[in-house]
Amino acid sequence: MKKWKRSTRLVDMTQQLTLQPHRLISLSEFANRYQAAKSSISEDLAILHEVFHQEGYGWLETVSGAAGGVRFIPKTTREKAEEIAERLCRQLESPDRILPGGYLYLSDLLGDSLMVRDIGRIWATVFAEERVDAIMTVETKGIPLAYATAGLLGVPVAIVRRDSRITEGSVVTINTVSGSSRRLGSLSLSRRSLKEGSRVLIVDDFMKAGSTVRGMMDLCREFQAEVAGVGVMAELLAQERLVDQYYSLVTVAEVDERERRIQVLKGNLFSGEAFTWKS
Amino acid sequence: MKKWKRSTRLVDMTQQLTLQPHRLISLSEFANRYQAAKSSISEDLAILHEVFHQEGYGWLETVSGAAGGVRFIPKTTREKAEEIAERLCRQLESPDRILPGGYLYLSDLLGDSLMVRDIGRIWATVFAEERVDAIMTVETKGIPLAYATAGLLGVPVAIVRRDSRITEGSVVTINTVSGSSRRLGSLSLSRRSLKEGSRVLIVDDFMKAGSTVRGMMDLCREFQAEVAGVGVMAELLAQERLVDQYYSLVTVAEVDERERRIQVLKGNLFSGEAFTWKS
Numbered sequence: 417m418k419k420w421k422r423s424t425r426l427v428d429m430t431q432q433l434t435l436q437p438h439r440l441i442s443l444s445e446f447a448n449r450y451q452a453a454k455s456s457i458s459e460d461l462a463i464l465h466e467v468f469h470q471e472g473y474g475w476l477e478t479v480s481g482a483a484g485g486v487r488f489i490p491k492t493t494r495e496k497a498e499e500i501a502e503r504l505c506r507q508l509e510s511p512d513r514i515l516p517g518g519y520l521y522l523s524d525l526l527g528d529s530l531m532v533r534d535i536g537r538i539w540a541t542v543f544a545e546e547r548v549d550a551i552m553t554v555e556t557k558g559i560p561l562a563y564a565t566a567g568l569l570g571v572p573v574a575i576v577r578r579d580s581r582i583t584e585g586s587v588v589t590i591n592t593v594s595g596s597s598r599r600l601g602s603l604s605l606s607r608r609s610l611k612e613g614s615r616v617l618i619v620d621d622f623m624k625a626g627s628t629v630r631g632m633m634d635l636c637r638e639f640q641a642e643v644a645g646v647g648v649m650a651e652l653l654a655q656e657r658l659v660d661q662y663y664s665l666v667t668v669a670e671v672d673e674r675e676r677r678i679q680v681l682k683g684n685l686f687s688g689e690a691f692t693w694k695s
Numbered sequence: 696m697k698k699w700k701r702s703t704r705l706v707d708m709t710q711q712l713t714l715q716p717h718r719l720i721s722l723s724e725f726a727n728r729y730q731a732a733k734s735s736i737s738e739d740l741a742i743l744h745e746v747f748h749q750e751g752y753g754w755l756e757t758v759s760g761a762a763g764g765v766r767f768i769p770k771t772t773r774e775k776a777e778e779i780a781e782r783l784c785r786q787l788e789s790p791d792r793i794l795p796g797g798y799l800y801l802s803d804l805l806g807d808s809l810m811v812r813d814i815g816r817i818w819a820t821v822f823a824e825e826r827v828d829a830i831m832t833v834e835t836k837g838i839p840l841a842y843a844t845a846g847l848l849g850v851p852v853a854i855v856r857r858d859s860r861i862t863e864g865s866v867v868t869i870n871t872v873s874g875s876s877r878r879l880g881s882l883s884l885s886r887r888s889l890k891e892g893s894r895v896l897i898v899d900d901f902m903k904a905g906s907t908v909r910g911m912m913d914l915c916r917e918f919q920a921e922v923a924g925v926g927v928m929a930e931l932l933a934q935e936r937l938v939d940q941y942y943s944l945v946t947v948a949e950v951d952e953r954e955r956r957i958q959v960l961k962g963n964l965f966s967g968e969a970f971t972w973k974s
Contacts, residue, residue, distance in 0.1 A: 417745075417746065417749050417750065422702065423701065423702070423705055423742050424742060424745065424746050426702055426705045426706050426709075427705050427706075427709050427742060427743050427746040427747075428746050428750060430705075430706050430709040430710060431709060431713070431746075431747075431750070431752050434710070434713065463702050463703060463706060464706055466696075466703065467696065467703050467706040467707050467710075468706075468710075470696050471696065471707060471710070473710050515862060515864055519862050520862075521862065521863070521864045521885075521887065522862070523854065523862075523863060523864075523885050523887070523888050524851075524887055524888055527851045527852045527853060527854070527888055528851050529830075529842055529845035529846045529849075529850065529851055529852055530846070530849065532842065532846075533846055551808075555834060555835045556834045556835060556838065556854060556856070557862075559835070559838045559839065559842075560838065560839075560842045560852070563808055563811065563838075563839045563842055563843070564842070564846075566808035567808045567809070567811075567812055567843075570808070570809065571808065572803075572806045572807050572808055573806045573808055573839070574806060575802065575806070575835060577835070583794060583798050583799075583800065583801070583802075583836075584800070584802060585794055585800045585802075606800075606802050608800065608802070608803055609802045609803055609806050
């Protein structure tokens with residue numbers, strides 16, 4: 417723009433902040449961009465903050481001091497998150513989803529790029545206050561959820577493979593035993609795709625007993641990485657559980673293959689004990 | 696918000712439009728949301744359009760008439776796209792990427808969620824004028840690029856698998872022959888993950904002779920779907936080419952395993968013949 421005014425600044429700042437979530441932008445950077453006084457920029461930011469907060473888009477976090485500035489933290493509200501969880505429950509309860517062996521068909525839901533984006537926003541909200549350096553997931557269906565979350569937290573993604581491919585270079589491989597079927601498997605992560613000492617958020621689509629998530633936690637240890645949290649879209653109500661701390665968006669309480677009935681409830685994100693939503 | 700003013704409307708409209716790309720929003724919807732006259736809304740939209748256009752965020756497309764409204768088309772500029780292509784060239788030329796067999800290590804680049812988002816924006820720009828109903832890609836590394844594009848075009852993603860899994864339900868499988876190594880393979884797509892008659896944009900990370908892309912085009916035919924276009928992040932300069940029409944962001948001209956040298960150039964998106972950038 418040749419000449420910025422408050423009206424055009426407000427539009428541009430909204431874009432700049434939402435395109436760079438979690439990045440600290442200094443007031444000077446804005447003042448230079450818009451050729452405006454820092455006091456005007458502060459007033460603009462107050463307007464943005466009011467709208468973001470009231471309409472549930474997220475927060476503007478102000479960091480004071482010489483190295484200070486402002487940071488956009490994308491968030492959603494408990495209401496919107498519950499609405500998404502309820503929609504997911506209804507969609508998952510369709511008997512058409514039952515596949516042989518009691519598996520559930522999920523690919524259509526995970527193919528819905530807007531639904532995926534909404535779920536990513538929920539994880540970005542839940543883990544907004546954690547230090548997260550990277551997202552970890554396992555191929556294939558966890559990948560879209562991982563990227564949707566990573567984009568809003570402004571961090572990279574490390575994709576764990578079930579088979580190690582030549583295109584991954586040197587990898588670290590661990591063995592897993594499936595908690596539900598006692599099947600043996602392995603998980604591999606390319607050496608170069610996760611920095612040692614990272615704080616890692618694990619994101620996946622479906623958790624039964626949790627052996628895959630447990631495997632990813634073990635892989636983190638191999639990289640001297642710390643687990644910042646675990647978020648799964650759907651968990652199956654299981655007797656035996658290999659993971660203690662995790663958040664779930666929905667809980668599949670029952671899959672009755674014979675009666676072709678699926679019962680799905682909201683996950684522990686809404687149970688009150690697991691997570692406290694701020695307003 | 697209890698009471699909307701122009702300043703708060705501008706911030707909120709920017710969010711509403713960018714969160715729902717390619718969706719037609721009527722002036723009445725905005726007028727209701729903000730309790731404002733349509734003439735005020737039109738003035739607001741003119742301000743948004745000016746900033747979006749001048750700063751290269753995209754376009755506001757106005758549809759007139761009773762069923763009319765406004766639609767946000769996210770776009771990037773040729774300058775920004777070239778900047779991303781050049782950054783990608785430099786990153787790909789690092790000799791560390793050479794893996795046995797002349798493969799290139801790409802996972803770190805595709806793990807960079809911001810880079811992935813930028814590339815998605817390029818495909819959303821290139822195919823903005825096409826009717827696209829769905830994005831198709833193949834597991835694993837094409838998935839992030841497919842979702843980044845799909846989110847900006849507001850369409851779903853269909854993920855093609857190299858092995859068919861029980862969790863996919865009934866699938867359509869075709870056989871492929873790799874153009875480079877003559878290896879046999881197969882590609883499967885779940886019946887439910889693509890509507891018949893869709894117009895499909897194929898997105899992938901790396902194309903050698905093009906047998907995988909060719910396979911996806913054949914799969915489209917099985918679904919009575921039409922190919923709206925093909926976009927690959929990187930293509931290898933190949934003698935034999937199984938696909939005629941595609942766009943590439945960068946071209947890997949040479950991988951010399953012995954000398955450990957990689958030469959990467961900007962792709963056909965910038966060659967002038969393949970694609971015409973609008974300003």
